[in-house]
Amino acid sequence: MTLPRSLSLAAIAMVGAVSTFAATAPAQAVFAPYYAAELATPVEKPTTDIQKGLLWDCEGNSCVAAKKNRSRDMIVCQRLAGKFGDVTAFRAANKVFDEADLAKCNG
Incomplete structure (x- = not known):
């Protein structure tokens, strides 16, 4: 044709x-990833993990993911903490979690 x-x-x-x-x-x-997180304990080797449709890429203490679902940011943080341990810093788009948010995330 x-x-x-x-x-x-x-x-x-x-x-x-x-x-x-x-x-x-x-x-x-x-x-730029939508989500960025810092973990208290680094992963042993570069890791990918899928949580409710989000693909997390983690290396050392850092994890990043694109937004692929409608979960609330706090829920996303809590799932990450449940899988990899305490989160010491978390950003969703332009919102940076403060100490109270991180305490709830890790709680």
Whole structure:
């Protein structure tokens, strides 16, 4: 099947625009995880763990995950703590848990 010349040129222009955006966008904006956590006890080796549809990537004391479900942030933190032990720092998007939140997370 051959595309009409005008359609193929439009497709090429769109691919060019997308690739230019991807090349100029800051890496952290493109790949920033929704969740980031610090564990009290490091994992022994790089680990991935799936919890209610969230894929956690953990290495050393750090764990990160993209948002893939509708669970409340506190529930996500509590599940992580239940699996890997106490969480010493937790961020969900732009919300950083304070000491009271962390105590509830680890409770």
